[in-house]
Amino acid sequence: MEAKFLERNLKVKSNRMEWFEGVKDGIPLALGYIAVAFTFGIAAFQAGLSVFQSSVISATNFTSAGQFAGVTLIVSTATLFEVALTQFIINARYFLMSAALSQKIDPKTPFWQRIIMGFGISDEVFAVSLARKGKLNPFYTYGLMTITISSWVFGTFLGTISGNILPDQVIRALSLALYAMLISIIIPPAKRNKILMSVIMISMLASFIFDMLPVLSTTSSGLKIIILTVLISGLAALFFPVKEDTNE
Incomplete structure (x- = not known):
């Protein structure tokens, strides 16, 4: 005991x-x-x-x-x-x-x-x-x-x-x-990774297109976030997969 x-x-x-x-x-x-x-x-x-x-x-x-x-x-x-x-x-x-x-x-x-x-x-x-x-x-x-x-x-x-x-x-x-905080988060790693910088630029361009085109501008903010997040991250993972380190 x-x-x-x-x-x-x-x-x-x-x-x-x-x-x-x-x-x-x-x-x-x-x-x-x-x-x-x-x-x-x-x-x-x-x-x-x-x-x-x-x-x-x-x-x-x-x-x-x-x-x-x-x-x-x-x-x-x-x-x-x-x-x-x-x-x-x-x-x-x-x-x-x-x-x-x-x-x-x-x-x-x-x-x-x-x-x-x-x-x-x-x-x-x-x-x-x-x-x-x-x-x-x-x-x-x-x-x-x-x-x-x-x-x-x-x-x-x-x-x-x-x-x-x-x-x-x-x-x-x-x-x-808020915008300064987001920029400070994404810019340093993007400067070291061209693929990440490309993904960020594509995301900005895609968001701009959604806001400007009449057909897409009526899409709600929630649905726009969902579509862009899944589409862009999915394409980035498909064409630019992160390679795993292998230990011999």
Whole structure:
């Protein structure tokens, strides 16, 4: 009995240390998340969402690309089906990330812990978790989730509150930060990869065509995002597949 108690106590201490390690490693991510989530809060305010509504969206979704797309669809009064399908396509990459992380955790990890880990996966949380040496303790990921999700919600809260307080001129200026953020994300890797740069240019051209041609301009924003995402990414994967490294 005493041996089991000591073993359980050591496990609790180990899990607690893993959680604190996750929180510590997630601090740099949290600082970046506050800035991006602030921009989302501004976008949510411009879409007519309240502080509570925007904060709930960030707390229950935790996906920047999906949330920005969702706000765009809300403004354009898209159907629920378009919103759901768009979110499914945009966030489909998390299926692959979850599958990859499942290989790093103990096979005996309970299903409910896997569910929690799956909810908290973002691109950055996935990268940090995958870089963790050895087997991945779920409590390490919980630590990452604690600091990153709370900072994401806090940034959204600040952004929406600012939208209710700041003058319209300042709000319009801050809304440009979204486009600056997107450019800062895509330009560095595109400069190193001609194929990626070509895909970006084709995406911009295709979006422009959808807006200008009379036949296509009537397409809803949600359906346009779905068509362009599936079509362009599918063609890029077909003609320019990423080659896997082979170890002899």
